[in-house]
Amino acid sequence: MKTFEKNKSRAVVLLSGGLDSTTTLAIAQDLGYQTYALTINYGQRHHAELAAAKRVGEYFNVTEHKVLSLDLTLFGGSALTDQIPVPKESVVENSPSQIPITYVPARNTIMLSLALAYAEVVGAEHIFIGVNAVDYSGYPDCRPEFIEAFQRLAQLATKAGVSGTPLRIVAPLISKTKAEIIQTGLNLGVDYSITHSCYDPDSVGLACGECESCQIRKLGFNKAGIDDPTKYSQETGRVE
Amino acid sequence: MKTFEKNKSRAVVLLSGGLDSTTTLAIAQDLGYQTYALTINYGQRHHAELAAAKRVGEYFNVTEHKVLSLDLTLFGGSALTDQIPVPKESVVENSPSQIPITYVPARNTIMLSLALAYAEVVGAEHIFIGVNAVDYSGYPDCRPEFIEAFQRLAQLATKAGVSGTPLRIVAPLISKTKAEIIQTGLNLGVDYSITHSCYDPDSVGLACGECESCQIRKLGFNKAGIDDPTKYSQETGRVE
Numbered sequence: 001m002k003t004f005e006k007n008k009s010r011a012v013v014l015l016s017g018g019l020d021s022t023t024t025l026a027i028a029q030d031l032g033y034q035t036y037a038l039t040i041n042y043g044q045r046h047h048a049e050l051a052a053a054k055r056v057g058e059y060f061n062v063t064e065h066k067v068l069s070l071d072l073t074l075f076g077g078s079a080l081t082d083q084i085p086v087p088k089e090s091v092v093e094n095s096p097s098q099i100p101i102t103y104v105p106a107r108n109t110i111m112l113s114l115a116l117a118y119a120e121v122v123g124a125e126h127i128f129i130g131v132n133a134v135d136y137s138g139y140p141d142c143r144p145e146f147i148e149a150f151q152r153l154a155q156l157a158t159k160a161g162v163s164g165t166p167l168r169i170v171a172p173l174i175s176k177t178k179a180e181i182i183q184t185g186l187n188l189g190v191d192y193s194i195t196h197s198c199y200d201p202d203s204v205g206l207a208c209g210e211c212e213s214c215q216i217r218k219l220g221f222n223k224a225g226i227d228d229p230t231k232y233s234q235e236t237g238r239v240e
Numbered sequence: 241m242k243t244f245e246k247n248k249s250r251a252v253v254l255l256s257g258g259l260d261s262t263t264t265l266a267i268a269q270d271l272g273y274q275t276y277a278l279t280i281n282y283g284q285r286h287h288a289e290l291a292a293a294k295r296v297g298e299y300f301n302v303t304e305h306k307v308l309s310l311d312l313t314l315f316g317g318s319a320l321t322d323q324i325p326v327p328k329e330s331v332v333e334n335s336p337s338q339i340p341i342t343y344v345p346a347r348n349t350i351m352l353s354l355a356l357a358y359a360e361v362v363g364a365e366h367i368f369i370g371v372n373a374v375d376y377s378g379y380p381d382c383r384p385e386f387i388e389a390f391q392r393l394a395q396l397a398t399k400a401g402v403s404g405t406p407l408r409i410v411a412p413l414i415s416k417t418k419a420e421i422i423q424t425g426l427n428l429g430v431d432y433s434i435t436h437s438c439y440d441p442d443s444v445g446l447a448c449g450e451c452e453s454c455q456i457r458k459l460g461f462n463k464a465g466i467d468d469p470t471k472y473s474q475e476t477g478r479v480e
Contacts, residue, residue: 070310075361106357109397113353117346121315140402149396153389157349162380 010124011170012036012115015065017052019217020130020173022195023185025060027172028128030188037065038118040111042104043073048205052196059194064122068114072104108141112150112169120158125165127154132173132181147171178220186226193229206233250274250364251410252355255305257292259457260370260413262435263425265300267412268368270428277305278358280351282344283313288445292436299434304362308354312344348381352390352409360398365405367394372413372421387411418460426466433469446473 011033013025028035039053050067057065108131115127131142140146151169155161173181185192197217198207207214209232221228251273253265268275277300279293290307297305348371355367371382380386391409395401413421425432437457438447447454449472461468 066314068311068314071308072357074306074308075358104357105360105399106353106397109356109393110350110353113346113350116349117312117344118315120345140399141397143396146393146396149389149393153349153386153393156383156386156389157346157381159345159380 009126010034010036010063010119010122011126011128012038012119012122012124013062013128014111014115014130015039015053015056016130017049017054017056017195018130018197018213019178019185019192019195019220020132020181021053022056022130022190022192023181023188024128024130024172025056025062026185026188026190028126028170029060033126033128035060035062036118036122036124037062038115039065039067040114041067041069042107042110043071048196048198048201051205052194055194059191066118070110070114072107072110075105106141108139108146109150112154116154116158116167119167120160123160125160126168126170128170128172130173131171132176132178134175134177142174144171144174147174177223178216179223182220182224182226191229197230202233206231208232209234249366250276250303250359250362251366251368252276252278252359252362252364253302253368254351254355254370255279255293255296256370257289257294257296257435258370258437258453259418259425259432259435259460260372260421261293262296262370262430262432263421263428264368264370264412265296265302266425266428266430268366268410269300273366273368275300275302276358276362276364277302278355279305279307280354281307281309282347282350283311288436288438288441291445292434295434299431306358310350310354312347312350315345346381348379348386349390352394356394356398356407359407360400363400365400366408366410368410368412370413371411372416372418374415374417382414384411384414387414417463418456419463422460422464422466431469437470442473446471448472449474 011028013028013035015021015025015037016039025035025037037057039050041050112127112129119127131147133143147169151167154167154169158167161167176184182192196207197213199211199213200208202208207230217230218228251268253268253275255261255265255277256279265275265277277297279290281290352367352369359367371387373383387409391407394407394409398407401407416424422432436447437453439451439453440448442448447470457470458468
């Protein structure tokens, strides 16, 4: 497929600073794209993500890195953007009927729309997003049918699309397990110690080790048979 | 059609404060919806729009009015968000091959995504948007096929959609001429003197009377055989 050939065309990569988006950036770089990283500061509780995104962008020496602020706390409705506690129970099942409270309404639609604007301005034909529909939290906007629908929309929505440029939404992790994602990233030289996954870090940005995102991450390293380089707050004995 | 029955369900209405979105709000109100207005401050040059949006929201006594800031000048690429002069030539043809420099990359995709998030949080099943594919500027994201593609996406993208709630994107002006839009609004009691269309207003917010948006507006009033209540800066003799 054209997308997976080595090339020097441009790609916008949505970069949160987490494990998945960092691996996605590594894949885009390895494919030879000039990468334009886009990080959205949407008022998430886990602000430590933004610091991680900056570290990751520098580590990979991206062509450009934009950080866009968008205050989704104005709407609320999620444990990540509202005054709702982040749950610490066991990992939820991957079922759309059990979408957890950490789901941010329409988040990936918003993120991809912003990436589409950025792509159109810099002339990028590909947008990379690290969504995953295997070891994930059951969010509707992580599924292949969502990605395909957005790609159809992108073609109709933009000057480039209307002029005949094929716009592609690339989701290289969508059918990988977390263990496979980690293995892919390690093969590409990712240093996972600079990434951040926790939804509820402590005041210095250490991961809680207990929220669903930490649980999924821990399980991934465990299944991959690799030491998790994450520093968790309970291991350091910090008390908030 | 269910959408056009009188009802008390909730609708999010994208409200810029211009002629089209104001008429769209009037239509949603007349249909009996509880209206949740959403205005996006995206760094547009024509900041007078925001003041108009506030006036219009109050005039129609909307249930709630959110103003979300999103700095699209970070990307640039449009005369409305970048250091590019707003053109004052004659109105462009309605052809996708002649998309003007005032096109803001992916704007309606972004606006609808944000409206989708708001709709999901307040439990609204309908999103109203005042796009128009007749007397317009040839923007790709004003066409019926774009609106239909977004509706398909919305159904896949959200918790509500996945749970079976039908989400509808309602574009009641899409096939009306500007004159018909104005006539519709007047029949519903719209006071167009409080709306704002100009892309390049003067320092006190008066319309320039020359940009494409002013031209389309003037022509609309003219064809409808109605006096344009807009105050244009050249008529008042102001010099910038």
